[in-house]
Amino acid sequence: MTAERVMDKAAGQAMGQATATGRARGIDRVIALMEHLHRLRAPARIADIARDTGTPRSTVYELVNTLVEARWLETRDEDGTVFFGPAMHYYGSDYLNSVDLIRKARREVNHLAEVIGETAQFCMLDGNKYLVVLNEPGRRMFRISSDIGIKVPIPWTASGRLLVDHMGPDEIRAFIPTEDFTLPDGRRIVEEEFLRDMAAAREAGYVRTTGLVDRFTTCMAAPVRDTQGRCIATICFVVPADTDADQQNAMIDALKDSAGKLSMAR
């Protein structure tokens, strides 16, 4: 078996306009490296980074040294793995504070998680994918790892049904890749069902789904709308499917309330 290189998408991106020689700019290598760590969501050894991003080993060592010095990365434990460093948190905070809607959303999400005690999130679209922008775990200590900044197919989520609110059937078909209607377990969401969910959600001012991405989880979401009434974000709760119905209704009210405040603030 030849020493074929298996690169992930980040590597592909990084190569970008690179000529056939395989030589790339340091900055492109670094971007691939960081995207790789983000997708991994765990510290990685340098040799593995080199293999998985298609970057020469000596180059990775060189760059990692630079990045560790700048605190962009941190070497973990004594096992020689590296992961994001504090500088990323500082820059990330600056970003959050600089975006008005997100700064306000943070207050709401924190408030909801604190008062209700369940995991609350703030979600938006990124291109034709859904992603969690803010995540505040509830008192329950399961689901430790947040999936902040990880792209997910729109139909897999409750919020997704609100976020494409403003589109007609044709637009949606053109916007969401067909394969995204297939759930992780292989089941397929038929378009009519999705469109019906959508209409019902717009009508009711919230949406609830159960057992979409995983069988035992219920998701409730309320829309944040701009002045034109377009859904630009959602606030939602992620709870066990067996959560008491009254409790769920209280949560939906809380969501509508918070989402309303953020819609006003626009």
Add this chain to the structure above:
Amino acid sequence: MTAERVMDKAAGQAMGQATATGRARGIDRVIALMEHLHRLRAPARIADIARDTGTPRSTVYELVNTLVEARWLETRDEDGTVFFGPAMHYYGSDYLNSVDLIRKARREVNHLAEVIGETAQFCMLDGNKYLVVLNEPGRRMFRISSDIGIKVPIPWTASGRLLVDHMGPDEIRAFIPTEDFTLPDGRRIVEEEFLRDMAAAREAGYVRTTGLVDRFTTCMAAPVRDTQGRCIATICFVVPADTDADQQNAMIDALKDSAGKLSMAR
């Protein structure tokens, strides 16, 4: 007047090992750029970035394009300024979640800010400087901009008196630069006073200061200690100096409680 270049420290760092020609690696330029934006805490125009970091204009344009594409930066408004982009938030979240103490501290800080309604922070040392790692604004809407990740002289802060808890007078003299004992308004903190504060704080299990960095602000902090009893972080409140005394006592109790939990968790 000659076209003398005024570079900030980041630029100096970036030049690093650069040879006398002034040519530098792209990655070093990028690090300087990001540090510059962080210090600025506001969007900047490309021309200004070039001037302030000592990077050639054409290089900055080139790099900014790359970074915008990677969502590390974002062009703001229509005024052509750039600032941090969402990718920084995602990487920063990954960092926060990967550090056990910080992840737990976030819950406490959010809880305190929510329940008490005043600005709560989680602080640590970075070298011989103090810095805010987590900041959660209270209900009061003043002091919008958080100073997350900005280094501050240790003697300027309440928490600082706890964080060097474990050092003797000589150690402290060697550790904290003398100029750091001079407050922003020019007043000087005499060492004896600092040492007395420190001893009293360790005794009481908390520290309170008023009018240090600015005349109308009171700071209260409680120590997070590791298994050896060493103060590795603090949790604190930042409130107006005229805050009711009973209220302040309640806040100190809440701080001690949270700090205690984090100390246990080690």
Add this chain to the structure above:
DNA sequence: GATCAATGTCCGAAATATCGGATTATCGCT
């Protein structure tokens, strides 16, 4: 203790990314 694997360092050559400066586009103001 010897062997093998994995990790990290070093170095020269060549491909190319950075840089300066000139050019073009955009904007604000009278």
Add this chain to the structure above:
DNA sequence: AGCGATAATCCGATATTTCGGACATTGATC
């Protein structure tokens, strides 16, 4: 509209950084 100033793009040359591969180091296994 015309003008000046500022912002952004373009382009060729060369100083430099990436890259491959050899070498050193560490550590685990038998």
